[in-house]
Amino acid sequence: MSILRIGILASGRGSNFQSIINEVESQRLKVKISLLITDNPLAFAIERAKKHGIEYLVIKPETFKSRDDFYKKIADELKKREVGLVVLAGFMRIVGKPLLMEFPNKIMNIHPALLPSFPGLHGQKQALEYGVKISGCTVHFVDEGMDTGPIIIQAAVSVFEDDTEESLSERILRYEHKIYPEAIRLFSEGRIEIQGRKVKIKGAINPEIFLINPSIE
Ligand code: GRF
DSSP states (O other), X not given: OOOEEEEEEESSOXXXXXXXXXXXXXXXXXXXXXXXXESOTTOHHHHHHHHTTOXXXXXXXXXXXXXXXXXXXXXXXXXXXXXXXXXXXXXXXXXXXXXXXXXXXXEEEEESSOTTSSOSSOHHHHHHHHTOSEXXXXXXEOOSSSSOSOEEEEEEEEOOTTOOHHHHHHHHHHHHHHHHHHHHHHHHTTOEEEETTEEEEOSOOOGGGGOOOTTOO
């Protein structure tokens, strides 16, 4: 079987992108990162791509006549490189139709809350303000909605009384960096099956990534 080629879409810091790079470089994740696309010329993700010899493109929406043209261009660049999975890693936009149609059930996103709770921006802050005792992160397939697609993996963390948005975000992020590469691994091994809203996973998954870990520093 030929190796899965993935394309990353990121708008900012790119720590999830880095966690994927690390897994690929250590050969625990056997995929090829073919391309980074960013909509933000100042994204730190670009520095990460440069450092690791990954091709990158800056594609700015304002240079296109329409939103559809912007997403068509992204889809074309990904297709050109025979990408089989599109990985949104802090891509701060709702994915447009031309990209969704080109990659049905082949676009993943990570969200910093336990969906369907607290979709949209600032999931960690929303959770904190609501007063939940447990939050976490979710990897899901992308559909037309805002963080509404079928859920692939979730990890939960405790929320402490003295948490700030920063401390909770940091705790969640550590789990993001575990579950995102794991979800990509499952996909690359053909172990994910979508049945309606439900995602079935064949075989065992690393149980460590699901733990609620109250002792995490
Ligand atoms: C993460 O919290 C992710 O869950 C959300 O955006 C943030 C991106 O962080 N979708 P990074 O750019 O991967 O560091």
